[in-house]
Amino acid sequence: MERKTLITSTRNLAQLFATLEVKEASPQYSLDLAWPNSHNISVSIKRDDLLHPIISGNKWRKLKYSLAQILGSRTLHIVSFGGGFSNHLHALGFCCHRLNIRFTAIVRGDYSANPSPMLHDLQMWQTDIQYVNKITYQQRESPAYLTLLHQQYPNALIIPEGGSNKLALQGVAEIISELDQHYDYIIAPVASGGTLAGLIKATAHSATHILGIAALKGQGYLEEHVQALLPQTYQHWGICHDYHFGGYAKRSNELVDFCNDFYHQTRIEIEPIYSGKLMYAVKDLINRNYFNKGSRLLILHTGGLQGSRAIGQRASIL
Numbered sequence: 001m002e003r004k005t006l007i008t009s010t011r012n013l014a015q016l017f018a019t020l021e022v023k024e025a026s027p028q029y030s031l032d033l034a035w036p037n038s039h040n041i042s043v044s045i046k047r048d049d050l051l052h053p054i055i056s057g058n059k060w061r062k063l064k065y066s067l068a069q070i071l072g073s074r075t076l077h078i079v080s081f082g083g084g085f086s087n088h089l090h091a092l093g094f095c096c097h098r099l100n101i102r103f104t105a106i107v108r109g110d111y112s113a114n115p116s117p118m119l120h121d122l123q124m125w126q127t128d129i130q131y132v133n134k135i136t137y138q139q140r141e142s143p144a145y146l147t148l149l150h151q152q153y154p155n156a157l158i159i160p161e162g163g164s165n166k167l168a169l170q171g172v173a174e175i176i177s178e179l180d181q182h183y184d185y186i187i188a189p190v191a192s193g194g195t196l197a198g199l200i201k202a203t204a205h206s207a208t209h210i211l212g213i214a215a216l217k218g219q220g221y222l223e224e225h226v227q228a229l230l231p232q233t234y235q236h237w238g239i240c241h242d243y244h245f246g247g248y249a250k251r252s253n254e255l256v257d258f259c260n261d262f263y264h265q266t267r268i269e270i271e272p273i274y275s276g277k278l279m280y281a282v283k284d285l286i287n288r289n290y291f292n293k294g295s296r297l298l299i300l301h302t303g304g305l306q307g308s309r310a311i312g313q314r315a316s317i318l
């Protein structure tokens with residue numbers, strides 16, 4: 001039985017890669033940034049943003065095994081949750097469209113009169129979009145609400161916000177197995193916590209420290225979310241809450257300028273919701289001697305450039 005499942009999922013994974021044309025692995029290389037105080041620190045980047053032109057990098061890592069699982073099931077229907085600019089809904093909408101999976105997106109807030117670019121894409125991909133108010137959206141993890149959804153959508157696979165379920169950890173772990181050298185720190189942005197949890201679990205037996213940069217206001221809450229996805233407690237991780245710039249999708253002109261400067265210096269696009277905060281944090285932490293001399297850092301570029309289309313950010317970067 002187990003063997004059969006394994007064969008099925010290998011076949012499903014092959015089908016996924018062939019249909020979606022996702023790269024098997026992402027490149028990594030060292031950056032020469034000449035930032036203040038950076039001369040004794042080695043900084044590398046792993047470009048998960050290059051895995052696919054539409055599917056945001058870490059969302060692919062997180063969704064891969066859920067998609068492989070559903071391809072082997074009889075009912076091809078996924079239900080998930082997100083905001084009006086969600087990279088997760090965008091990635092899932094594209095995947096479901098290409099894989100002929102029915103997709104119901106439960107969206108926080110009523111955008112029907114004025115859909116975002118993300119929602120326009122979902123419409124184009126035949127997503128069944130259900131707008132709910134904030135009170136309903138808040139129940140997205142409550143067992144009673146999930147039971148109701150299961151009755152409404154029998155046999156559908158319900159994937160939590162951000163794609164952060166236990167299967168996500170398996171996909172994220174592949175980031176670690178792709179590395180060809182040791183890093184003292186791996187640094188990634190945090191929102192729903194699945195990416196960080198996957199990195200933590202996959203480095204449990206190494207000397208690597210996992211540092212999360214909070215993209216939203218959530219001291220305590222974000223740590224709990226990450227912990228809830230982990231099979232046990234670990235000591236080699238933490239989340240820094242000093243760089244959320246006031247909260248999710250909040251930004252300052254300083255951050256926008258930083259994203260533009262970073263692009264001109266490196267030709268790597270970043271945006272002010274996740275990767276911009278991440279890079280800004282790393283630069284500032286280096287400047288403040290947070291890392292020991294000689295440390296080797298790996299920054300994970302999680303993608304997410306579609307999410308900044310509506311705020312006109314992308315045009316100024318390009």
Ligand SMILES: *Cc1c(COP(=O)(O)O)cnc(C)c1O
Nearest residue numbers: 087191192193194195302303304
């Ligand atoms: C969703 C997302 C994150 C946050 O990842 P979580 O696993 O939800 O913590 C980081 N970066 C980008 C670009 C994202 O789209």
